Structures are given as structure tokens and as C-alpha cells.
Amino acid sequence: MSMQDTASSGVALWRLVADGIERGIADGRFAAGDKLPGEMEIAETYRVNRHTVRRAIAALAERGIVRAERGSGTYVEAQKLAYPLRSRTRFSEIVGADGREPHGRMIEASEDVATRELARELGLKTGAPLVRIEAIRLADRTPICVSTTWLSAERFSGAGTVFAATRSMTKMLEHYGIRDYRRGATRITAGIVDATDAARLDLPLGRPILVVDATDLDLDGKPLVTKHSRFAAERVEFLVES
Amino acid sequence: MSMQDTASSGVALWRLVADGIERGIADGRFAAGDKLPGEMEIAETYRVNRHTVRRAIAALAERGIVRAERGSGTYVEAQKLAYPLRSRTRFSEIVGADGREPHGRMIEASEDVATRELARELGLKTGAPLVRIEAIRLADRTPICVSTTWLSAERFSGAGTVFAATRSMTKMLEHYGIRDYRRGATRITAGIVDATDAARLDLPLGRPILVVDATDLDLDGKPLVTKHSRFAAERVEFLVES
DNA sequence: TCAAGTTGTCTATGATAATAGACAACTTGA
DNA sequence: TCAAGTTGTCTATTATCATAGACAACTTGA
Known part of the structure; x- marks a missing residue:
């Protein structure tokens, strides 16, 4: 997927990725404390550049939904x-x-x-x-x-x-x-x-x-x-x- | 509103305007055949540049929801x-x-x-x-x-x-x-x-x-x-x- | 200790989004 | 006919989006 593909949608790619991850958490596919897949793996599943995934994760981290740990992984913070x-x-x-x-x-x-x-x-x-x-x-x-x-x-x-x-x-x-x-x-x-x-x-x-x-x-x-x-x-x- | 204001949202401004107009039609605020407000007026209500409104209208026109007539105005095409x-x-x-x-x-x-x-x-x-x-x-x-x-x-x-x-x-x-x-x-x-x-x-x-x-x-x-x-x-x- | 895997940061490039101003082309009503 | 208002088109600028590659910094498990 490239920006051109989604140009007509008016929704940024990183937002789609962030929403996807957030929904995964809300649905219980990822529970509190769980480790998310690696940035590369997420990038592959969404067919997106790793930097785009990082943008999505940064947005979720800003809202306190996930927490990235260097060298280890990204973890679900959100707890009901x-x-x-x-x-x-x-x-x-x-x-x-x-x-x-x-x-x-x-x-x-x-x-x-x-x-x-x-x-x-x-x-x-x-x-x-x-x-x-x-x-x-x-x-x-x-x-x-x-x-x-x-x-x-x-x-x-x-x-x-x-x-x-x-x-x-x-x-x-x-x-x-x-x-x-x-x-x-x-x-x-x-x-x-x-x-x-x-x-x-x-x-x-x-x-x-x-x-x-x-x-x-x-x-x-x-x-x-x-x-x-x-x-x-x-x-x-x-x-x-x- | 500027792009900076909505940067964190990941949704393009023109998309918000287009959705707003489309919702106005779906809700019946604008009926089939109605003339929409002028591009300038829409731009003011959404606090957005006129070109951004034009982008929104172009997207709606592409989907056959509105029809723009030069010199006259933009009209609602959509009919249930x-x-x-x-x-x-x-x-x-x-x-x-x-x-x-x-x-x-x-x-x-x-x-x-x-x-x-x-x-x-x-x-x-x-x-x-x-x-x-x-x-x-x-x-x-x-x-x-x-x-x-x-x-x-x-x-x-x-x-x-x-x-x-x-x-x-x-x-x-x-x-x-x-x-x-x-x-x-x-x-x-x-x-x-x-x-x-x-x-x-x-x-x-x-x-x-x-x-x-x-x-x-x-x-x-x-x-x-x-x-x-x-x-x-x-x-x-x-x-x-x- | 080391290799593999992870996130963090940097530079770079091209496409898109949004703004801004000016003017053309056209329609409408007075 | 004319003025006012409308959409259409053009150029230009700045910021953001998305991609790409390379490497650093760090964690984990063997």
C-alpha cells in the first residue's frame, strides 16, 4: 500500500494502523501487558513501511495505550x-x-x-x-x-x-x-x-x-x-x- | 483550523468537510436538488481554505452525491x-x-x-x-x-x-x-x-x-x-x- | 560472551494536504 | 446591459505523509 492508493480516502495510513491496533486491544486480541508483534511484523501485516507503524505506535503511546521498550518490544498499557x-x-x-x-x-x-x-x-x-x-x-x-x-x-x-x-x-x-x-x-x-x-x-x-x-x-x-x-x-x- | 491543528488526528481536513456535507445530506438538512452554500461560505463555517472545500466537493461529486455548476452553485444529486x-x-x-x-x-x-x-x-x-x-x-x-x-x-x-x-x-x-x-x-x-x-x-x-x-x-x-x-x-x- | 531480535534515530526523497492570491468563465437577477 | 455572486483554473509556498536505507542502542536467550 502506498499513499497514492489511499489518497482518495482522506485518512492517513498511520491512523488506519493505529486504529487497527487499538481495536485489537479493545477487542481483547491483545490484553493488558501483552507484547505487540514487532514493528517489522506489523508493517508486513498492514503492508506498510516500518516508519508508518512507528508513527501509529507513537500516537498510541502518546495516549498511554501502549508503551515501547527499546530492545524489548512494545507492550499494551491500556487497562480497563x-x-x-x-x-x-x-x-x-x-x-x-x-x-x-x-x-x-x-x-x-x-x-x-x-x-x-x-x-x-x-x-x-x-x-x-x-x-x-x-x-x-x-x-x-x-x-x-x-x-x-x-x-x-x-x-x-x-x-x-x-x-x-x-x-x-x-x-x-x-x-x-x-x-x-x-x-x-x-x-x-x-x-x-x-x-x-x-x-x-x-x-x-x-x-x-x-x-x-x-x-x-x-x-x-x-x-x-x-x-x-x-x-x-x-x-x-x-x-x-x- | 490549519493542518497543524488536526495533525494528530490523521484525518485530512477535506475529508472532515466532505463528511460534514454528506452527513448534512443524509440527515435531510440538504434535500435532493437543494443548492449548497457557496464554497466561500462553507470554507468560513469550517474555518478552512476555499480550496480545501473544493477538494471535499470534488470527492463528493466523484461519488455522484453533489453536482457543481459553474457560475450557479453546487447542488445535491443524491436521491434515495x-x-x-x-x-x-x-x-x-x-x-x-x-x-x-x-x-x-x-x-x-x-x-x-x-x-x-x-x-x-x-x-x-x-x-x-x-x-x-x-x-x-x-x-x-x-x-x-x-x-x-x-x-x-x-x-x-x-x-x-x-x-x-x-x-x-x-x-x-x-x-x-x-x-x-x-x-x-x-x-x-x-x-x-x-x-x-x-x-x-x-x-x-x-x-x-x-x-x-x-x-x-x-x-x-x-x-x-x-x-x-x-x-x-x-x-x-x-x-x-x- | 555473543548472536539475534528489538526499538530509537538519522538522512533523504517524492507525493499529498492545506493555505494563499489572482483571475477567468459563467449564471443570475436587477 | 451590468454588477454581484458563483465555480473553474492557474501558480506558489509550507507542512505533513509515506517510503527507503543505514546504523545505534538495547534486551533477551542460548
């Missing part, structure tokens, strides 16, 4: 984040327990009104004013999930600003005097990532996502916030404990 | 193929009625054995020998669908070779003395195109497909062939008549 679904889970604790650095960032906050379903989840009336917060969470520099969070605008007035400053749901709730909370009803489904989330999660289009709808409750069991989260399926593994 | 689901439908007739040139090509043929479901559809026993034919159908040069066809290997021995030569399901059946047949049970669902079909249909990954499972019967109502077809949803429109 073990995400236990306990009653009291904090993203930062889960990521920290995995030996990684948790980060959060607000994408957008806006006013909204409760649909019937949102109202039911939050124990409010349909049409009640809500704050809607769009946020992303990362482990080291890898995006793990994007979530849409809704809260009562009356009880949590200015929540968007507070969250943007604290970058943490827990700290934001502390600001309103809530010292603790726990997970309530949780629903998990799967789907295909849409273009917006794909860009935010740094995922190629068409990749699977885990969709989680959950409501957090205060210690009295009253709803505080309800969330609609989309996790990059290839980067996380939910653990349901019995 | 109206595909009536009648009892007696032949792909070539449908495409011909649309004023386009039908084509067919075999991708692959192989031996297979009947799963329980295939056996039920074809009125055979589980494990019965089958011929499996993978084929693609086009209107002019646009791929419309890929289909996997199964036939009894006993009754239609060598069907793969015959189909490869005649490039027509109808002619292949004629070779076995079947002058006419009609559509039996048909199930329609939708899904996301997989990588293999995406390449065959010349579709970007993540695009929707129409999945049709159908069995054709002879005039006595006995099953002849059963098919699993994947249509590019943005190129075809099924018409169910009452």
Missing part, C-alpha cells in the same frame, strides 16, 4: 478501569485506588426544566427549575466518561458556578451543606457513541459506550441529583458486588 | 432509491425504474452448514449443506446493499460459480430451472454498519444500515433462498404498499 458499583462510590476514590490521577472538568452548565421523568427521579414537580451540568471525568489524561447532571435550581442555586470552581460533585454538594450521600437507583445500558460524546471522550465514532442513569440520595433517602453518564466501554469495567 | 417491497421485486428492475444502471458483483462464495434458524427458513434439516454467497449490488456506481445468501448445496450445487458468472440471482435460479419466484417472509431492522460492510458499501463507520432478512419462495411456496441484506440507509427508502 475497575469501577465498583457500590452504594458509596466517588470517582476520585475509584481512580485513585487504581493508582491513577483523577480529573474533572465542567463542559457546560445551563438552566433547564424538569421533564416528568426527571421530576420523578428528583422528587420534584414536572416543570420545576433545574440546573443542568455537563461534565467530563478523566483518569490521568484519559477521558473515562461524560455525564449530564440535573439538580433542583431552587435548592442548589448557582450549582454550575460552584461545580466549575471545585471540579468535584462531592465538594459542590458540601458547599450546600451535604456531608454525605449514596447511590440510589442505577440503570445500565449500552449504545454507540454519538459525535459530540466521541469528541469529548476522544473516541472514534462507532465505539460502544456504557450508559448509566443514576440518582444520588442523601442519608435520609431523599434524591439530590440525577445523572445520565456515558462511559467509554473500552476503558472501564463495572464491578457489581454481591 | 425508492425500493418498493412488493411480492415480486427484482433489484435490477427497481434500479432501472429509477433511471439508473444496476450492477451486481459476487464478493465471496463458500460452503456452510445450516444453523437451526437457517434450516427452518429453508425447510431443511439442521446441519444440511449450504452454499453461502456474499454479494454487493450497486445503482450506477453507488453501492446500495451487501447481502449474504444461503441456498441448499444439494439442490443448487455450484451456485457460487453460476452466480459469479451471471452476476444475477434471477439468472442463477434460471440456470437451475426456476423461472419465477416471489418474496416470502421479510423482516426489517436497523443497525450500525460494521467495518467490513462499511468498506464494501463505501460508507463511513457509524452510519446506519437497514437490515433485511428475507426468504424467497418458488411458485409452490417452497423456500428457495434466504438472504441477510444490509442496505446503506441513506441511499435507499423502502416503500411498503398496502
Whole structure:
């Protein structure tokens, strides 16, 4: 294959190779810690120059998906984040327990009104004013999930600003005097990532996502916030404990 | 946007613009016959040089999706193929009625054995020998669908070779003395195109497909062939008549 | 210790991508 | 008829993509 062959596609060869390797990892053909085939062998399977393979590997290494060791080989770094679904889970604790650095960032906050379903989840009336917060969470520099969070605008007035400053749901709730909370009803489904989330999660289009709808409750069991989260399926593994 | 900005993505700018326009057509933002915005305007919306837009438009024109008219503008050519689901439908007739040139090509043929479901559809026993034919159908040069066809290997021995030569399901059946047949049970669902079909249909990954499972019967109502077809949803429109 | 195999780095070349500016050729509507 | 707006074509420049070859630096196992 030469650049001429793929000229009309508009997708660089190294990108095709990188996507191929990444898919191999996501599909489990290469597990965490596994050694990839040598650069020469990869070059032959994709019928591509070794330097093109190196470009692909460099891109994957930059994203922390593989790690090249001189003289030895290239190894799969990517490991799915073990995400236990306990009653009291904090993203930062889960990521920290995995030996990684948790980060959060607000994408957008806006006013909204409760649909019937949102109202039911939050124990409010349909049409009640809500704050809607769009946020992303990362482990080291890898995006793990994007979530849409809704809260009562009356009880949590200015929540968007507070969250943007604290970058943490827990700290934001502390600001309103809530010292603790726990997970309530949780629903998990799967789907295909849409273009917006794909860009935010740094995922190629068409990749699977885990969709989680959950409501957090205060210690009295009253709803505080309800969330609609989309996790990059290839980067996380939910653990349901019995 | 400059090439530097998107360097790490491995996807050419013109391709992003072309995909954007194509998606606009697929979504119905631009209908068949519509005039696209001027090249300058498109360049501004994508923050790209006009020549890059021209490259994108040239790629779309090559695929027959748009048509540029000097001094006037660029127009949407793409029109969904109206595909009536009648009892007696032949792909070539449908495409011909649309004023386009039908084509067919075999991708692959192989031996297979009947799963329980295939056996039920074809009125055979589980494990019965089958011929499996993978084929693609086009209107002019646009791929419309890929289909996997199964036939009894006993009754239609060598069907793969015959189909490869005649490039027509109808002619292949004629070779076995079947002058006419009609559509039996048909199930329609939708899904996301997989990588293999995406390449065959010349579709970007993540695009929707129409999945049709159908069995054709002879005039006595006995099953002849059963098919699993994947249509590019943005190129075809099924018409169910009452 | 050594050979084989691995990744890292260097130079070099040609093709493609993207930008930029200018002008021609054409269509449309006033 | 004319002005404004459109697509078509040309030259030119810079950066990236992909290939190619050679060798260094390193790891591993015999």
C-alpha cells in the first residue's frame, strides 16, 4: 500500500494502523501487558513501511495505550478501569485506588426544566427549575466518561458556578451543606457513541459506550441529583458486588 | 483550523468537510436538488481554505452525491432509491425504474452448514449443506446493499460459480430451472454498519444500515433462498404498499 | 560472551494536504 | 446591459505523509 492508493480516502495510513491496533486491544486480541508483534511484523501485516507503524505506535503511546521498550518490544498499557458499583462510590476514590490521577472538568452548565421523568427521579414537580451540568471525568489524561447532571435550581442555586470552581460533585454538594450521600437507583445500558460524546471522550465514532442513569440520595433517602453518564466501554469495567 | 491543528488526528481536513456535507445530506438538512452554500461560505463555517472545500466537493461529486455548476452553485444529486417491497421485486428492475444502471458483483462464495434458524427458513434439516454467497449490488456506481445468501448445496450445487458468472440471482435460479419466484417472509431492522460492510458499501463507520432478512419462495411456496441484506440507509427508502 | 531480535534515530526523497492570491468563465437577477 | 455572486483554473509556498536505507542502542536467550 502506498499513499497514492489511499489518497482518495482522506485518512492517513498511520491512523488506519493505529486504529487497527487499538481495536485489537479493545477487542481483547491483545490484553493488558501483552507484547505487540514487532514493528517489522506489523508493517508486513498492514503492508506498510516500518516508519508508518512507528508513527501509529507513537500516537498510541502518546495516549498511554501502549508503551515501547527499546530492545524489548512494545507492550499494551491500556487497562480497563475497575469501577465498583457500590452504594458509596466517588470517582476520585475509584481512580485513585487504581493508582491513577483523577480529573474533572465542567463542559457546560445551563438552566433547564424538569421533564416528568426527571421530576420523578428528583422528587420534584414536572416543570420545576433545574440546573443542568455537563461534565467530563478523566483518569490521568484519559477521558473515562461524560455525564449530564440535573439538580433542583431552587435548592442548589448557582450549582454550575460552584461545580466549575471545585471540579468535584462531592465538594459542590458540601458547599450546600451535604456531608454525605449514596447511590440510589442505577440503570445500565449500552449504545454507540454519538459525535459530540466521541469528541469529548476522544473516541472514534462507532465505539460502544456504557450508559448509566443514576440518582444520588442523601442519608435520609431523599434524591439530590440525577445523572445520565456515558462511559467509554473500552476503558472501564463495572464491578457489581454481591 | 490549519493542518497543524488536526495533525494528530490523521484525518485530512477535506475529508472532515466532505463528511460534514454528506452527513448534512443524509440527515435531510440538504434535500435532493437543494443548492449548497457557496464554497466561500462553507470554507468560513469550517474555518478552512476555499480550496480545501473544493477538494471535499470534488470527492463528493466523484461519488455522484453533489453536482457543481459553474457560475450557479453546487447542488445535491443524491436521491434515495425508492425500493418498493412488493411480492415480486427484482433489484435490477427497481434500479432501472429509477433511471439508473444496476450492477451486481459476487464478493465471496463458500460452503456452510445450516444453523437451526437457517434450516427452518429453508425447510431443511439442521446441519444440511449450504452454499453461502456474499454479494454487493450497486445503482450506477453507488453501492446500495451487501447481502449474504444461503441456498441448499444439494439442490443448487455450484451456485457460487453460476452466480459469479451471471452476476444475477434471477439468472442463477434460471440456470437451475426456476423461472419465477416471489418474496416470502421479510423482516426489517436497523443497525450500525460494521467495518467490513462499511468498506464494501463505501460508507463511513457509524452510519446506519437497514437490515433485511428475507426468504424467497418458488411458485409452490417452497423456500428457495434466504438472504441477510444490509442496505446503506441513506441511499435507499423502502416503500411498503398496502 | 555473543548472536539475534528489538526499538530509537538519522538522512533523504517524492507525493499529498492545506493555505494563499489572482483571475477567468459563467449564471443570475436587477 | 451590468454588477454581484458563483465555480473553474492557474501558480506558489509550507507542512505533513509515506517510503527507503543505514546504523545505534538495547534486551533477551542460548
